[in-house]
Amino acid sequence: MNIVISNSSDKPIYEQIAQQIKKMIISGELSPGEALPSMRFLAKELRISVITTKRAYSDLERDGFIETVTGKGSFVANQNLSFIREEQLRLAEEFLQKAVDIARSSDISWSELSELLELLYKGE
Known part of the structure; x- marks a missing residue:
């Protein structure tokens, strides 16, 4: 998953992450049921706090883009x-x-x- 974070953006990092993942889901780059990287892995890759990735994933789940299964991870929701x-x-x-x-x-x-x-x- 290729996510680019801009420190010069006026949007918070968690919003940048969520927006880019939404775009990947809507465009079909990420398919329903597909696993997302773990929050820890994504945080390490982007060199950011796990709290930031948790916020992005929480927002995506709230908006119905992903589903999180305790102990298994987060997956693209099977939504229309x-x-x-x-x-x-x-x-x-x-x-x-x-x-x-x-x-x-x-x-x-x-x-x-x-x-x-x-x-x-x-x-x-």
Whole structure:
């Protein structure tokens, strides 16, 4: 599992880990039932605290992406991927609505807003 941690990111490390694992699950890179590295192993590989990996795994379990079996480890949940994608789409819609509300109240034009979204999406 290839997880990259950025110390310059404004997101906490546990959030970066959880987000990258979610992306791997949604993209199909990680399959339902597939075992994840142990919390200790992942912490050692990333050179971070086990508490940080525990927080990431706890968040993933809370959100239904993984299941943890005591004594056996954590596994990708057998969940409907279209449901997960729909949840992510709903979350994106919620954030975009906030952006639209701010743009309207600040007299930011549609062309400026769409250009900004395109730049952010493409990572430029």
